[in-house]
Amino acid sequence: LTRENLQRGDWKEIEFKEYNFTAKGLPTEGGHLHPLLKVRQQLKDIFRQMGFEEMPTNNYVESSFWNFDVLFQPQQHPARDSHDTFFLQAPSTTKELPEDYVQRVKQIHESGGYQSRGYGYDWKREEADKNLLRTHTTAVSSRMLYLLAQKPFAPKKYYSIDRVFRNEAVDRTHLAEFHQIEGLVCDRGLTLGDLLGVLHEFFARLGMSKLRFKPAYNPYTEPSMEIFSYHEGFGKWVEVGNSGMFRPEMLLPMGLPEDVRVIAWGLSLERPTMILYGIDNIRDLFGHKVDL
Numbered sequence: 275l276t277r278e279n280l281q282r283g284d285w286k287e288i289e290f291k292e293y294n295f296t297a298k299g300l301p302t303e304g305g306h307l308h309p310l311l312k313v314r315q316q317l318k319d320i321f322r323q324m325g326f327e328e329m330p331t332n333n334y335v336e337s338s339f340w341n342f343d344v345l346f347q348p349q350q351h352p353a354r355d356s357h358d359t360f361f362l363q364a365p366s367t368t369k370e371l372p373e374d375y376v377q378r379v380k381q382i383h384e385s386g387g388y389q390s391r392g393y394g395y396d397w398k399r400e401e402a403d404k405n406l407l408r409t410h411t412t413a414v415s416s417r418m419l420y421l422l423a424q425k426p427f428a429p430k431k432y433y434s435i436d437r438v439f440r441n442e443a444v445d446r447t448h449l450a451e452f453h454q455i456e457g458l459v460c461d462r463g464l465t466l467g468d469l470l471g472v473l474h475e476f477f478a479r480l481g482m483s484k485l486r487f488k489p490a491y492n493p494y495t496e497p498s499m500e501i502f503s504y505h506e507g508f509g510k511w512v513e514v515g516n517s518g519m520f521r522p523e524m525l526l527p528m529g530l531p532e533d534v535r536v537i538a539w540g541l542s543l544e545r546p547t548m549i550l551y552g553i554d555n556i557r558d559l560f561g562h563k564v565d566l
């Protein structure tokens with residue numbers, strides 16, 4: 275049909291096909307955000323609404339000193355051997371540590387102090403110098419708390435969400451790395467009640483209002499609690515994280531005032547994402563899966 279045909283009205287004689295209103299449109303080739311990044315953004319929003327600041331997590335490589343020793347984790351602890359931790363060959367050792375602080379950490383491990391008995395073993399500097407891929411974002415929390423102790427004390431609320439690395443057997447739901455989420459509140463006179471309160475507040479914002487707590491153990495927190503939430507969908511209690519109060523053997527050698535307490539908790543990003551998006555193989559979520 276040309277412009278002339280149309281103007282002359284030729285179209286009035288033409289037999290038109292019935293309009294098919296049920297015809298499908300062409301599929302739109304829209305992209306979509308990665309589920310992990312969507313859940314990460316949701317968690318960042320929750321932390322921001324609760325007044326938490328994000329910690330700088332842009333160093334996957336860490337020294338054993340910041341990842342373990344400052345957390346009062348003894349050098350012979352099983353988590354510190356190469357079956358659980360990725361140690362670096364090059365650069366194998368850290369360049370510099372704050373020497374005065376190193377001495378206080380050595381002392382608290384060897385002979386205690388601040389009413390702690392310590393561990394009574396010979397703490398070795400070369401063990402603390404070993405570089406590794408951080409096994410938890412608590413290594414970032416320890417750096418931030420140490421920085422806080424170098425200034426006149428002011429209360430702080432921090433969080434981190436980033437990759438951590440464990441030299442563990444990988445299977446359907448475990449990779450050698452995962453994204454850890456960690457939150458901490460640092461203030462004078464905090465109690466376990468404050469930890470319970472902030473956990474209820476945090477998990478309620480994730481849709482989990484029925485929580486139960488179970489005593490647990492971490493080398494760097496006392497008391498420690500595993501966190502469980504009743505999952506309506508599964509009709510059972512699901513472990514949703516771990517938490518505790520950082521020990522004085524960690525906080526006092528940093529130089530924090532002796533009435534300052536730190537409550538903290540952690541969970542992974544993959545677990546909630548897999549559950550929220552019904553993904554049952556972690557490789558569908560993360561890692562170098564190739565669609566064969």
Ligand SMILES: COC[C@@H]1[C@H](c2ccc(C#Cc3ccccc3)cc2)[C@@H]2CN(C(=O)Nc3ccc(OC4CC4)cc3)C[C@@H](O)[C@@H](O)CN12
Pocket residue numbers: 412440454455456492495505512513514515516517518538539540541542543545546547549550
């Ligand atoms: C080696 O793996 C450890 C990881 C990871 C974890 C565990 C502990 C911490 C911590 C901590 C901590 C403790 C004290 C002070 C500071 C940090 C961080 C991550 C999850 C922690 N977990 C975990 O994320 N579970 C989870 C979280 C949310 C969730 O939401 C769903 C919508 C309903 C569902 C499940 C618990 C378990 O999955 C556990 O088997 C696996 N854990």
